[in-house]
Amino acid sequence: MLLRLLLGDQLHIGHSWFKADPDPVVCYTLMEILPETAYVAHHIQKVVGFFGAMRAFAAELEAAGHRVRYFTLDAPDNQQSFESNCRALIAELGATRFEYLLPDEYRVDQQLAAFASSLDIPAQAFDTEHFLAPREAVQQQFAGKKTYLMEAFYRKIRAQYGILMAPDGKTPLHGQWNFDAENRKKLPKNIVVPPAPRYFREVTDIVQMLARMGVRTIGTIEARHFDWPLTRAEALDTLRQFVQLRLSQFGDYQDAMSGRDWLLFHSRLSFVLNIKLLHPLEVVEACVTHWQKKPDAVPFAALEGFVRQIIGWREYMRGIYWAEMPGYRDLNFFEHQQPLPGWFWTANTKMRCLQHSIGQSLERAYAHHIQRLMVTGNFALLLGVHPDETDAWYLGIYMDALEWVEITNTRGMSQFADGGLVGTKPYVSSANYIHKMSDYCAGCAYNKDQRYGPDACPFNSLYWDFYDRHRAKLERNPRIGMMYKVWDAMAGEERAKILERAAWCRENAELL
Template sequence: MPRLRLVLGDQLSDSIASLADYADGDLILMAEVAEETGYVPHHKKKIAFLFSAMRHFASRLEGGGKAVRYVRLDDPDNSGSLKGEVVRALKAGSYEEVVVVEPGEYRLKAEFETWSDQLGLPVRIRRDDRFICTLDRFNAWAEGRKRLTMEYFYREMRRETGLLMVGDEPEGGQWNFDKDNRKALPEDVSLPDRAFVEPDEMTRDVLTLVGDRFADHFGDLEPFGYAVTEEDARAQLDGFITQGLPCFGDYQDALKQGEAFLFHSVLALYMNAGLLDPLEVCRKVETAYRQGHAPLNAVEGFIRQILGWREYARGIYWRFMPDYLERNALEAHRKLPDFYWTADTEMACVRDVVTTTRKHAYAHHIQRLMVTGNFALLAGIDPREVNAWYLAVYADAYEWVEAPNTHGMALFADGGLMATKPYAASGSYINKMSDHCKGCSYAVSKKNGPKACPLNYLYWNFLMENEELLRGNHRLSMIYKTLDRMSDEKREAVRGDSHRFFKRIGIEQ
């Protein structure tokens, strides 16, 4: 008896386990469904990227002789849900079981686990083996550890893969070159050109559909230039290695007004959707170092983002879900400001990142962590609202990778499971790493008053609001000693400025 094989929109890999034993008579099901486009108001570019990549992948499968049932969003019989489309396919044919690879979000996995009883036939949920570290391997590493420090996980992954290793020792004599990767961007540096992909007819059809159906969703739909095929994604990887990688290390933490990409690869959306294999990406980048095309600090920093952070975030997510997203260690309950959607704020750094996000469905990791993430942390925004925003607005966002980075790293909502301290920063950090402050309506040099940078007084207000929980953190001991020397008058000024600011942007509790 044949099998019905469901392939999700982020499983666009020839090697996906659900297709591994495909045989004649089997049917591959792919579907664009309203339920998946609407559980958060996804960026228009994100929807367009996934639908176009799905259609191209389905066409590739059909060209290889496989039977595909592809359901478009505008199909009048579209049920609107993955389960509904499975039911329709089962009614149209005879299959002994449904085969699917485990999804990247807990809500879907929990749903899939109920299907067998509901459908009356086996539903085989196969392991997603496109990651470098299996979940069993991560859990074995994590078991019994008091702290799940990413750095130590990363070192084990280096040893196991052999990436940037010389025998048993790390290339260059140290594991981590992060201290070399914190330079601000010089004014005269030349940024690489981005070779975006011209939309073909299939992508143009998707853009028309998305423009019609999702006009009220966040973000600019065009210009659209992301790769939607494996071949074009590989070309994007090659372009990054040639143009971006050599300077990526030095300037990976830098920010520049009006510049979305700098030297960043913008490859996460391709890896997360299955168009690029993460281990292959790491090996190609390592080869660039071995051949003398890129320095070690750039290559190590890039590989750490994939082999370290990406794999680690996935392990954290699945180890601690579903309770992980219920954590709110700092008891943050203010609502998300409207300017996260509109960019209508006088804070130049936040305005620029939201504008970038609206244009490209993309912002690099420091923009996410130290601008929009930092503001949400300092302002005490409810983690549920922040998580929903990050999941909605970025083309590379799936809950397995978005939630730990937002909930754990940016917001410290997990109470320190991932980070040893909150990544809180005043305006001085933004001033050091960017040119945002030069044209800002607020003065980064001012600590209090209506013209002061809000990040300055919000920083101290955050430390005061969370003093009971955070004072015992050894990494904040010097900061709290400084707070102890602050006069009562200064403390009241901080509280007053913060209260007035929250009231002005409509989030005061």
């Protein structure tokens, strides 16, 4: 008998394990484990989503004739650890071999490697066959270099897989690798945003089980109308709807934010991609095929922009994770120590951009990239929040948050806690950028144009205060030097008032 362990983010039906006919001597096991729900406070939709998708996947495997042993969280024989449950199953089944798929999280990777080597039966780990680049890809490509470069990494993968390449296989289609410059528009007032894909199902049983088992969660859920895709069929439907309804405008509005709609032209595919219900190549293929059929309807810039997220940023972040862990999770370049304001868990702030982005996150376990980067992340960085606190919030609140892609985005891209490994400069802005890309400022209690005074937008003073405090670390950065010229050119009295307002905001962050 062979025992094979599948983790909750390894629901990849296309894996070669499942290509052969079901074998009665192979038993697959999936398990809901208490400690996995507790290392941070997760959004209730995330816990329900993972367990719901795992249960559906186990049922699919069984329906296809595979032997499956599923541990619900409240099963009497669930010993609440991968190791203990697997040991018990090995004994019960008389298993003579143990196999598992390589985890994407460093901690679990170490844990299962130690478990496998402690067994007295042969054990082996297999690739998940999900990612396009191996774990070591970033480390190998940039060996000996001081920084990593997403663009170079992206080009390599694109050429290697022949995605959007000219017939010579070496140059990019349409002669240019990156069309990002065409992709930065504000949402027009009269634009019609297509309805988001939603899959209403009742999950009351899982919600009640979590309450019974004392699982601590954040956020809200509509247990009778849970709307996330949880099966492969629903994941494919989400992809189909994105390609048909949103892809053509993804490029134009990928950086736009609006209080009118939570999804805009984004795909909402990160959760189903991260649990591997979808393969990145099939996502790319669906987009490219649609564009080939309707070249006039889908601007090439939109297609290239979306493909870059999937085969560029997503794979790149994973490569950074494996190149830099475990040290990455302790980095704090700016030595920030401030706690995250309590309203990150309630959305109870007068700042409309934050109120909307956090409120939406609590309600939907989702925010799109610019809300995460230029609203919540921007504010946490300007305020000087300790990256451990910021990481814990992002890791808990988002449906798609798994450490390999959360920490690299949060600690790296958003908080610059790695000192410039992922990004070449900190992503900070004043109200200027938020106003340019959103309709938030119009209905805000604060004045986007003021830098000091009780009504001044907190982003404005905190922005200059951030540069002022970190002058020694940032002044020599060629992409930033200009900001110091602007700051130094301001009148001394003006600068003092800005710093005074920033100090007040930092001391009274809970009141903002």
